[in-house]
Amino acid sequence: MTDRYHHGDLRRALIDAAVEAVAEAGPSALSLRAVAKRAGVSHAAPAHHFGDKAGLLTAVAAEGFDRFADALERTWDATGDFAAVGAAYVRFAIDHKAHFEVMFRPELLHTDDPDLNRAEARSRAALHRGTGADPEAVFNVRALGAWSLAHGFAELLIAGNFPQGVADNPEAAFKAVAAATLLGE
DSSP: OOOOOOSSOHHHHHHHHHHHHHHHHOGGGOOHHHHHHHHTSOTTHHHHHHSSHHHHHHHHHHHHHHHHHHHHHHHHHHHOOHHHHHHHHHHHHHHTHHHHHHHTOGGGSOTTOHHHHHHHHHHHHHHHTTTTOOTTOSOOHHHHHHHHHHHHHHHHHHTTOSOHHHHHSHHHHHHHHHHHHTSOO
C-alpha cells in the first residue's frame, strides 16, 4: 500500500488511482475499496467524493472526454485535415486506454452528470469539425461514418487484432484506410 495520502487534492488522487486500476484490469474489475487502497486513503473516501463506482467512472470519463476534445481540437487547428483528426482519435485511444475504455460505456456511468455531458458535447463538436455537420444533428452520414471508422479502428488496434505493421504506425495506417473509404481516394 502507498503512504497515506495527505495532499489537498484527494479527488485528483482518487481519479488517478481509478485510471491506474482500469488500465491494469479494466473497468469491470474496479472497486472503490481497491481505489482507496491504491490512493492510500480510507475506504470511505471514494464514496464520499463520488457516491459510488459509477460516480467515480463518470469522473474518469468526463476527464477523458475533455482530454479527447483537446487532442482533436489541437490536431484540427494544426492541420485542418479530417483524416489527421481521425488519426488523433486513434492515438488518443492508444495513449489514454483507460479513459477510452470508460468513455464510451454509458452503462457504467451516470449519464445525467453535467460535467460528463459538457465534456461529451465538447468532444462531439471536435469530432464534427471538418464534416460540415452540426454537432447536435441526430444523423449525419459522413460524421457517423468517420466516427465509426476511427472508433472501430482504435478498438481493433488496442485489442491486438491488426498485423504488426499496422500497430507499428497506426496513424499512417488509419489515414490510408480513411483515404480509401471515407475520402474515396
